[in-house]
Amino acid sequence: MRSLPNILVAGTPGTGKSTLAQQIAEETGLEWLDVSQIAKENKCLEGYDSTYGCHVLNEEKLLDEIEDRMEEGGKVVDYHGCDFFPKRWFDIIFVLRTDNTVLYDRLIGRGYSGKKLEDNVQCEIFQTILDEARESYSPEIVFELPSNVSSDMESNLEKITQWVETYKQNVIQTM
Numbered sequence: 001m002r003s004l005p006n007i008l009v010a011g012t013p014g015t016g017k018s019t020l021a022q023q024i025a026e027e028t029g030l031e032w033l034d035v036s037q038i039a040k041e042n043k044c045l046e047g048y049d050s051t052y053g054c055h056v057l058n059e060e061k062l063l064d065e066i067e068d069r070m071e072e073g074g075k076v077v078d079y080h081g082c083d084f085f086p087k088r089w090f091d092i093i094f095v096l097r098t099d100n101t102v103l104y105d106r107l108i109g110r111g112y113s114g115k116k117l118e119d120n121v122q123c124e125i126f127q128t129i130l131d132e133a134r135e136s137y138s139p140e141i142v143f144e145l146p147s148n149v150s151s152d153m154e155s156n157l158e159k160i161t162q163w164v165e166t167y168k169q170n171v172i173q174t175m
């Protein structure tokens with residue numbers, strides 16, 4: 001058991017991952033690894049996908065980049081995909097879920113349109129990320145959390161903070 005847990009926050013773009021991950025870090029003292037930023041800074045992005053208007057992630061390079069920090073424990077990672085991370089890295093996975101109409105408005109607000117908008121809303125409708133998480137990790141460590149309104153965010157933060165506290169207590173008891 002790691003002395004501090006690693007948490008993955010997954011979900012379709014716009015479901016609130018980076019907002020929640022930052023709040024978890026502030027509240028619990030765990031360190032937020034901003035994977036998108038780390039990928040940019042360390043040249044882990046290559047090629048350009050014109051349909052989605054984004055760069056293609058070199059997953060192996062990103063994993064090498066964050067491996068040492070992940071092995072230390074005490075990290076919060078947020079990313080839309082979750083199947084390419086080593087299974088051993090995470091103690092718990094939260095998948096944020098947002099109603100399609102709410103998500104649609106958030107993505108429009110972010111400037112998404114056309115196929116990029118449609119595909120992301122469909123990804124949420126078909127619970128693609130939740131299925132991916134359940135297939136990639138033990139289902140008992142994968143939790144689905146609603147993320148429609150700000151009170152959802154607050155209650156998610158409270159639950160996760162409580163979980164981290166319980167984890168720390170269990171570590172102390174097993175020492």
Ligand SMILES: Nc1ncnc2c1ncn2[C@@H]1O[C@H](COP(=O)(O)OP(=O)(O)O)[C@@H](O)[C@H]1O
Pocket residue numbers: 011012013014015016017018019020078106146147148149150151152153
């Ligand atoms: N539960 C929520 N209630 C209200 N607004 C939210 C909620 N979750 C996210 N948002 C808003 O939606 C937008 C996208 O959130 P963000 O954290 O960037 O999503 P992601 O990292 O999943 O792409 C932000 O403007 C954020 O404030």
